[in-house]
Amino acid sequence: TQLLEQSPQFLSIQEGENLTVYCNSSxxxxxxxxxxxxxxxxxxxxVTVVTGGEVKKLKRLTFQFGDARKDSSLHITAAQPGDTxxxxxxxxxxxxxxxxxxxxxxxxxxx
Amino acid sequence: DTGVSQDPRHKITKRGQNxxxxxxxxxxxNRLYWxxxxxxxxxxxxxxxxxxxxxxxxxxxxxxxxxxxxKGSFSTLEIQRTEQGDSAMYLCASSPKTGYGETQYFGPxxxxxxx
Numbered sequence: 001t002q003l004l005e006q007s008p009q010f011l012s013i014q015e016g017e018n019l020t021v022y023c024n025s026s027x028x029x030x031x032x033x034x035x036x037x038x039x040x041x042x043x044x045x046x047v048t049v050v051t052g053g054e055v056k057k058l059k060r061l062t063f064q065f066g067d068a069r070k071d072s073s074l075h076i077t078a079a080q081p082g083d084t085x086x087x088x089x090x091x092x093x094x095x096x097x098x099x100x101x102x103x104x105x106x107x108x109x110x111x
Numbered sequence: 112d113t114g115v116s117q118d119p120r121h122k123i124t125k126r127g128q129n130x131x132x133x134x135x136x137x138x139x140x141n142r143l144y145w146x147x148x149x150x151x152x153x154x155x156x157x158x159x160x161x162x163x164x165x166x167x168x169x170x171x172x173x174x175x176x177x178x179x180x181x182k183g184s185f186s187t188l189e190i191q192r193t194e195q196g197d198s199a200m201y202l203c204a205s206s207p208k209t210g211y212g213e214t215q216y217f218g219p220x221x222x223x224x225x226x
Contacts (some may be wrong), residue, residue: 004153033214042115042202042217043154088153092213097142097167099215101153 003027004091006102013079014110021074021087021105029091032065032072033099037086046074079109113137115218117203123224124193131189132221136205143186144215145178146202147171154202160186161208193225 007022023032031050035043047056049065049072056063060083062075072089086106090099116135124130136143141162146154157176159167162183172178175193180186190197200222204215 031213035217040220040222042117042220045214045216048214090153090215097144097159097161097213098156098169099144099146099154101155103151103153 004089004100004102006087006089006105008105009103010106010108012108012110015080016078017109019076019079019107021076021089021107022071023073023089023091023102024071025091026070027091028069028094029100030069030094031092032069033090033092034063034072034074035088035090037088037104043088076107079107081109081111083107084109115203115205115216117201117218117221119221120219121222121224123226125226126193126195128193129189129191130193130223131187132201132203132223134186134188134203134218136184136186136203137216139207140205140216141183141208142206142213142215143180144204144206145186145188146204146217148200148202148220149198157188190223193223195225198223198225 004025033048034046037043047063052067052069054065060077086104088104090101118133143160145157148154160180175191178188200220202220204217206215
């Protein structure tokens with residue numbers, strides 16, 4: 001069974017600070033997706049990365065897929081209160097359709 | 112552009128009752144997934160359909176759970192003889208047959224509370 005470990009589990013920072021969230025596994029994934037989830041709602045897709053070493057930017061968010069496609073990171077620059085939420089990484093195993101999710105990083109950005 | 116929709120959004124039931132949830136995927140998405148999410152955890156895969164065929168089921172899907180997608184469009188998830196441990200958020204997702212990284216798009220979920 002593939003596992004994805006996210007760190008940190010909780011993060012409380014001040015507005016304007018930078019942060020990085022990590023998603024690690026011992027297994028290789030064919031692709032990896034990052035979602036943000038608000039309380040009581042479903043996960044909303046932020047980005048999909050497919051190629052080892054791939055870097056994608058979404059405004060102040062930068063996503064990187066590890067060279068070996070076993071890990072990923074999410075970096076937020078100058079965090080804002082609107083970034084508050086649960087960040088989930090999810091990997092897709094080659095040959096399967098089920099996403100394996102990490103347990104999430106709960107981010108709170110204080111104004 | 113409509114996303115994945117789920118109904119109902121919330122369901123409270125008594126232990127032992129049956130419940131049924133519905134999911135309408137993004138139109139023309141032929142793949143549909145069900146996940147379950149408990150408090151403080153990431154979603155866990157339950158089952159997957161390609162068109163009307165149920166191609167994969169998790170060991171989490173006990174014999175009290177059944178899912179259908181009769182016409183390859185909407186899907187239903189039924190839980191029979193509910194137990195308190197079934198309390199969770201049930202999430203549906205869909206994806207197109209071909210696409211970048213086979214991205215899955217999630218609905219808002221159905222939150223189930225079994226009393």
